[in-house]
Amino acid sequence: MPMKVVDATVSTFDEVFEKFKSEADNHKANLILFLADNEPSTNLSWCPDCVRAEPVIYKKLEASPDDVALLRAYVGDRPTWRNPVHPWRTDSSFKLRGVPTLIRWEDGAVKARLEDHEAHIQAKIEALLSGN
Numbered sequence: 752m753p754m755k756v757v758d759a760t761v762s763t764f765d766e767v768f769e770k771f772k773s774e775a776d777n778h779k780a781n782l783i784l785f786l787a788d789n790e791p792s793t794n795l796s797w798c799p800d801c802v803r804a805e806p807v808i809y810k811k812l813e814a815s816p817d818d819v820a821l822l823r824a825y826v827g828d829r830p831t832w833r834n835p836v837h838p839w840r841t842d843s844s845f846k847l848r849g850v851p852t853l854i855r856w857e858d859g860a861v862k863a864r865l866e867d868h869e870a871h872i873q874a875k876i877e878a879l880l881s882g883n
Contacts, residue, residue, distance in 0.1 A: 779817035
């Protein structure tokens with residue numbers, strides 16, 4: 752099945768997330784991947800855990816037989832993310848502690864999550880994708 756991917760930044764997230772939520776019933780799985788921004792000078796993520804996890808996550812999602820929606824939410828550069836009052840750190844729904852964080856969004860709430868230290872583990876991605 753095709754994977755629908757939409758991207759958001761801190762400044763565009765609210766609008767993109769509302770559309771993502773409104774289309775959630777059209778997909779078997781709705782996932783949000785919180786990631787570090789790419790460094791402009793290298794076009795690579797400043798976050799080594801993101802660099803390690805992203806290809807594994809994309810490979811698993813693209814191989815899924817289910818219709819998957821993925822919202823990639825970019826947290827900003829390192830100083831922006833390190834701010835203790837970053838909006839996604841303080842958001843009551845997300846309560847992010849690290850990136851990457853992969854969240855399964857279901858019935859209007861976070862149903863499951865994989866955080867930075869486990870977001871690259873294939874079996875955990877598969878379990879999150881299947882809703883187990």
